[in-house]
Amino acid sequence: xxxxxxxxxxxxxxxxxxxxxxxxxxxxxxxxxxxxxxxxxxxxxxxxxxxxxxxxxxxxxxxxxxxxxxxxxxxxxxxxxxxxxxxxxxxxxxxxxxxxxxxxxxxxxxxxxxxxxxxxxxxxxxxxxxxxxxxxxxxxxxxxxxxxxxx
Numbered sequence: 679x680x681x682x683x684x685x686x687x688x689x690x691x692x693x694x695x696x697x698x699x700x701x702x703x704x705x706x707x708x709x710x711x712x713x714x715x716x717x718x719x720x721x722x723x724x725x726x727x728x729x730x731x732x733x734x735x736x737x738x739x740x741x742x743x744x745x746x747x748x749x750x751x752x753x754x755x756x757x758x759x760x761x762x763x764x765x766x767x768x769x770x771x772x773x774x775x776x777x778x779x780x781x782x783x784x785x786x787x788x789x790x791x792x793x794x795x796x797x798x799x800x801x802x803x804x805x806x807x808x809x810x811x812x813x814x815x816x817x818x819x820x821x822x823x824x825x826x827x828x829x
Contacts, residue, residue, distance in 0.1 A: 752783060756818045771817050779819045783826040 760779050761767050767776040789796060813821055 752822060756822065759818050770815075771820075773817075775817045775819070778817055781819065781823065783819070783822045785823075 756779055759770075761770075761776045767774045771778075811821070811824060
């Protein structure tokens with residue numbers, strides 16, 4: 679029993695030290711204005727300017743020459759995992775991924791809240807909040823629809 683307690687205590691201390699080191703390293707590597715949630719895991723491969731920018735239009739980039747998130751190519755992102763002709767649309771995700779891929783991410787979604795919630799006046803001086811969305815082997819179209827917000 680004592681051996682297990684010592685092991686768990688040691689593991690807990692190790693875990694806390696790792697989290698602190700990770701948090702400090704993460705704060706030093708990014709500039710203050712860049713959203714770290716938008717960093718891609720694969721290295722960015724810059725495309726030639728002639729393919730990205732129309733003549734006379736300058737597309738803003740970040741400090742390390744990645745495209746700004748506002749110029750995200752949604753269609754190309756979804757097409758990487760799109761259902762191919764002849765494949766079962768239900769096989770990968772147990773829902774009709776072909777139909778999901780064809781739904782626009784910026785569609786109008788009706789407000790289905792209770793009328794009492796719709797009429798409530800919410801405070802506007804709340805602190806900013808982060809939301810963590812965990813996903814693994816999901817259809818990309820559903821992920822995009824989860825994070826896209828149009829007012």
